[in-house]
Each structure stands twice: as C-alpha cells, then as structure tokens.
Amino acid sequence: MLKEKLKKMSHGNMNLTLKVWRQKSGQHKGNFETHKVQASEHMSFLEMLDVLNEKLISERKTPVAFEHDCREGICGSCSMVINGQPHGPQRGTTTCQLHMRQFNDGDVIAIEPFRAAAFPVIKDLVVDRSAFDRIIQSGGYISVNTGQAVDGNSIPIEKDLSGQAFDAATCIGCGACVAACPNASAMLFTSAKVSHLNLLPQGKVEAAQRVLSMVNQMDEEGFGMCSNITACEAECPKEISVDNIARMNREYISATLGSNKTA
Amino acid sequence: MNWFTKFLTSSIGRKLIMSLTGLFLIVFLLVHLIGNLQLLIPDGGEAFNLYAKFMTTNPVIKFTSYGLYAFILLHAVQGWLLWAKNRKARGGQGYAVQATRATGTNAGIAKRMGALGTIVFIFLVIHMGQFWFKMKMGDLPVQIYDGVEVNDLYAPVKAAFSNIGFVLFYVISMLFIGMHLMHGFQSSFQTLGLNHQKYTPFIKFLGNAYAVLIPLGFALIPIIFFVKNM
Numbered sequence: 249m250l251k252e253k254l255k256k257m258s259h260g261n262m263n264l265t266l267k268v269w270r271q272k273s274g275q276h277k278g279n280f281e282t283h284k285v286q287a288s289e290h291m292s293f294l295e296m297l298d299v300l301n302e303k304l305i306s307e308r309k310t311p312v313a314f315e316h317d318c319r320e321g322i323c324g325s326c327s328m329v330i331n332g333q334p335h336g337p338q339r340g341t342t343t344c345q346l347h348m349r350q351f352n353d354g355d356v357i358a359i360e361p362f363r364a365a366a367f368p369v370i371k372d373l374v375v376d377r378s379a380f381d382r383i384i385q386s387g388g389y390i391s392v393n394t395g396q397a398v399d400g401n402s403i404p405i406e407k408d409l410s411g412q413a414f415d416a417a418t419c420i421g422c423g424a425c426v427a428a429c430p431n432a433s434a435m436l437f438t439s440a441k442v443s444h445l446n447l448l449p450q451g452k453v454e455a456a457q458r459v460l461s462m463v464n465q466m467d468e469e470g471f472g473m474c475s476n477i478t479a480c481e482a483e484c485p486k487e488i489s490v491d492n493i494a495r496m497n498r499e500y501i502s503a504t505l506g507s508n509k510t511a
Numbered sequence: 512m513n514w515f516t517k518f519l520t521s522s523i524g525r526k527l528i529m530s531l532t533g534l535f536l537i538v539f540l541l542v543h544l545i546g547n548l549q550l551l552i553p554d555g556g557e558a559f560n561l562y563a564k565f566m567t568t569n570p571v572i573k574f575t576s577y578g579l580y581a582f583i584l585l586h587a588v589q590g591w592l593l594w595a596k597n598r599k600a601r602g603g604q605g606y607a608v609q610a611t612r613a614t615g616t617n618a619g620i621a622k623r624m625g626a627l628g629t630i631v632f633i634f635l636v637i638h639m640g641q642f643w644f645k646m647k648m649g650d651l652p653v654q655i656y657d658g659v660e661v662n663d664l665y666a667p668v669k670a671a672f673s674n675i676g677f678v679l680f681y682v683i684s685m686l687f688i689g690m691h692l693m694h695g696f697q698s699s700f701q702t703l704g705l706n707h708q709k710y711t712p713f714i715k716f717l718g719n720a721y722a723v724l725i726p727l728g729f730a731l732i733p734i735i736f737f738v739k740n741m
C-alpha cells in the first residue's frame with residue numbers, strides 16, 4: 249500500500265479524463281471533446297494541458313487553444329472554467345498556479361471558456377476580454393504632468409488606506425469575477441480599478457469623473473448588474489473584496505448627485 | 512439622456528431603486544405584522560376591525576398606502592427587468608458544471624431572487640384579492656362598536672384560516688418571503704454602499720433575525736386561528 253503510494257508520488261502518474269470545450273471561432277457552434285491525459289501531480293494545470301496538446305499535435309490534430317502568458321499568477325490571461333469554477337477549485341489561485349495535486353487519479357475534469365455575453369469566445373477556451381480594456385481606458389488612469397518624478401514619500405498616505413488601495417490594485421483583470429457571476433456582472437473588477445485610484449490622493453483629483461465614466465462603460469459593454477451574490481469574491485484569484493463594490497456604489501451615487509460631473 | 516434618467520437606468524441606479532423600495536417594503540412588513548397581531552386578541556375581532564378601519568380611512572395612511580402599492584409594483588417590475596437583463600448578460604450558453612460558491616451570503620438564494628420575488632408577487636396578488644379587495648369593495652358584514660358601523664374584516668380572515676389549504680398557502684408563502692429577505696435585507700445595504708467593518712456584521716445578523724422572525728410571526732397567525740377553530 250505504502251509502496252504503491254510512494255511510487256505514485258515519485259512518478260505522479262494520474263489518469264485523467266478531460267472534457268474540453270472546442271469551438272472553431274465565435275461564428276461556429278462549440279461542443280465538448282473527451283480526451284484522456286496522463287499527468288503528474290506536480291504539474292500545473294496548464295502544464296497538464298500542454299501534455300494534452302503535445303499528444304494532439306503528435307496525432308496531427310488541432311491543439312486546444314488556451315491563453316497564458318506569465319504562468320506565475322500575475323498577468324491574468326489563463327482564463328478557463330474548471331469543473332464549474334473559474335480558475336478551478338483552489339481559492340485565491342489562477343489556473344497557471346493550480347497544481348494537479350488538487351485532483352485525484354481517475355477524475356473527470358470539465359474545462360470550459362469563461363462565459364458571458366461581453367466575453368465572446370474567440371476559439372476553444374480563449375475569450376475576448378477587451379471589454380475590460382475599454383473600462384480601464386474610460387477612467388483607470390490619473391492625469392499628471394510628465395517630468396521629474398516626485399519623491400514617493402512627499403504625499404503622506406495613511407498605512408491602512410494605502411493597504412486597501414494596494415489590495416484593490418492586485419486585481420489582474422482576469423475576468424473570473426464575470427465568469428463566476430450568475431449575472432455576468434463586472435462590478436468586482438470595475439470597483440477594484442476604481443478603488444485602487446480613488447483611495448489615494450493622486451486619484452482623488454479625478455475621482456468623481458472616474459467612477460461615473462467607468463460604470464458607464466461597464467454598462468455599455470453589456471455586463472449584468474450586481475445582486476450581491478459574492479460569487480466573484482469567492483472565485484477571484486486575488487481575493488478582491490466586495491467591499492470595493494460597496495465603495496463604488498457609494499462613490500457613484502455621490503458623484504452623480506453631489507458633483508457637477510456626468511458620465 | 513437627462514443625467515437623472517441616466518442615473519436611474521444605470522446598473523447601480525437600477526439596483527438603488529431595488530434597494531430603496533425593498534427597504535421600504537421591509538419597514539412595511541414590520542408595521543403590517545404588528546397590526547395583524549391584533550387578530551390574536553381574544554375580543555371577537557374588535558381591536559383588529561377598528562385598526563383596519565383606521566388604516567383604510569386615515570388620510571396619511573391612505574396616502575402612504577398608495578406609495579406602498581407603487582413601490583411594490585416598482586420593485587417587482589424593476590426586479591423582472593434586472594432578471595431579464597442579467598440573463599442576457601450571461602449569454603445563451605450556460606456552464607456544463609454548475610458550482611456557484613459565495614463568501615458573504617447564501618448563493619442558492621441570492622441567484623434566485625427573481626424567482627423568489629415572483630412567488631412572493633403571486634402570493635401578494637392572491638392575498639390582496641382575498642382581504643384588501645374585500646375591504647375596499649365593502650362587500651363585508653358589519654359590526655357595530657359603540658354605535659359606529661365597522662367593516663368586519665375579522666370574519667373573512669377567520670373563515671379563510673379555518674381552511675387547511677389557505678393555512679398551508681400562507682405558511683409556505685412566508686417561507687419564500689423569508690428566503691427573499693435572508694439575502695435581500697443585507698444586500699440592500701451593500702447596494703447603497705453601506706458596508707462597514709464595524710456595522711456590516713450587525714446588519715447581517717439583524718437581516719437573518721428579521722428574515723426568520725417576521726415571516727414566522729405572520730405564519731403563526733393562520734396556524735393559531737386554525738388550531739383554535741379545530
């Protein structure tokens with residue numbers, strides 16, 4: 249028994265059945281394809297998919313298209329839904345940082361693209377998340393004069409506040425919040441982007457306009473409304489808090505009623 | 512678009528309407544329950560009938576009640592709109608594996624607010640047809656208290672609640688209202704942006720207590736009537 253276990257650990261051979269979503273393009277209809285894969289529990293989820301793709305290529309079949317870049321949990325491109333959960337079962341983890349030891353030998357794993365009307369499928373597991381870019385463009389910046397950089401410590405910022413702003417700034421724009429939300433709402437993402445600037449003195453200058461513009465753009469992209477289900481917070485690989493959503497609601501209402509700005 | 516219209520049709524503005532009308536309905540439910548508890552006073556319905564007369568004749572209350580009808584409709588219509596828009600935003604294709612996790616509420620309830628609200632709406636229509644409509648249309652027997660004629664609303668209540676079917680209908684409906692409130696109460700505060708490290712735990716506690724106690728109070732009335740009439 250123990251011997252077998254040790255053997256399994258060293259070789260890490262897991263036999264998995266993958267049900268992968270295949271879709272040629274946004275214009276084509278998609279369907280699930282079943283593949284068997286042997287993986288080691290030390291592999292990351294993406295490495296396991298690499299194994300699948302090697303196999304497909306050697307069989308002269310089209311490999312599964314999935315997005316990836318940094319493979320260290322900071323770029324937010326490795327979007328996919330694993331057994332109904334964006335970025336898989338482990339809390340606070342991107343797909344690239346998810347390891348196969350989270351699964352068991354013999355598991356059947358369903359892999360689907362993020363699904364939302366505002367995130368159309370490009371191919372297989374790859375979706376178009378440029379709606380997020382347009383939300384950022386609408387207000388996710390501060391206007392400063394170029395020139396010599398000011399001393400970072402010249403503006404005093406309370407530690408707690410800078411902590412909150414930093415927490416919000418850890419959002420990697422992956423879109424898991426939208427994928428997880430039964431309403432496909434982008435409130436967690438947008439509120440993180442609003443908060444990380446609006447909480448800081450440099451961002452305060454354009455705070456009212458920022459929240460109005462970014463919410464307006466979010467609505468125009470066709471994302472849903474927030475029912476405060478908190479599925480976003482549960483699935484966010486950076487564990488962004490829904491407190492940010494409350495802050496954005498607050499700031500949106502006060503910017504609309506209490507400033508002379510409009511979206 | 513006018514800035515105010517734009518505000519009220521924005522995602523946050525729509526939710527603001529849900530939240531404010533929802534909170535108004537929450538306050539109403541409490542007042543309604545306190546009033547209805549007079550049904551349990553063993554005086555043959557006098558206190559309750561006088562209260563019902565006051566509620567339907569006092570001009571301030573009459574005015575408020577028109578607001579209430581408008582708010583119920585506004586909450587329901589906006590709720591259905593949100594439901595439709597959110598479905599559309601989700602896109603046609605669902606996930607093969609369903610696994611909604613949540614951190615701050617009951618996900619199963621929270622994602623079904625539209626369906627739960629619709630059940631509550633059907634209940635409200637039947638409930639108002641049964642009692643409110645009778646009171647308004649005046650086809651009720653009358654009682655004389657101190658020489659004044661008063662509609663005897665107590666009589667149809669007593670009659671309805673001696674029927675096990677109605678008792679069950681009311682009790683089960685209260686379960687759905689309770690579920691709607693279990694998520695709705697705390698959600699309305701978050702929608703308004705009222706989220707605070709110090710107060711939110713209390714709001715959640717209060718919301719859960721409210722969602723259990725108020726429907727329970729309402730459900731007890733038909734149960735007590737039924738048992739007394741057995």
Ligand code: HEM
Pocket residue numbers: 473474475476526529530531532533534536537540586587588589590591593594624625626627628629631632635688691692694695696698699700702703
């Ligand atoms: C007893 C009457 C009712 C009360 C006290 C009540 C209360 C509430 C409250 C407090 C909320 C939370 C609002 C928020 O999240 O900001 C809510 C949400 C909701 N209610 Fe009601 N409600 C009632 C009846 C109804 C009815 C008749 C409908 C009919 C469709 C309905 C549909 C909804 C929907 C769809 C939501 C979720 C909105 C969202 O977050 O997306 N409710 N309700």
Ligand code: SF4
Pocket residue numbers: 324418419420421422423424425426436437440480483484485486487488
């Ligand atoms: S809030 Fe979280 S889930 Fe949403 S885009 Fe940012 S990192 Fe991803």
Ligand code: FES
Pocket residue numbers: 315316317318319320321322323324325326342343344345
């Ligand atoms: S590949 Fe960059 S976060 Fe996963």
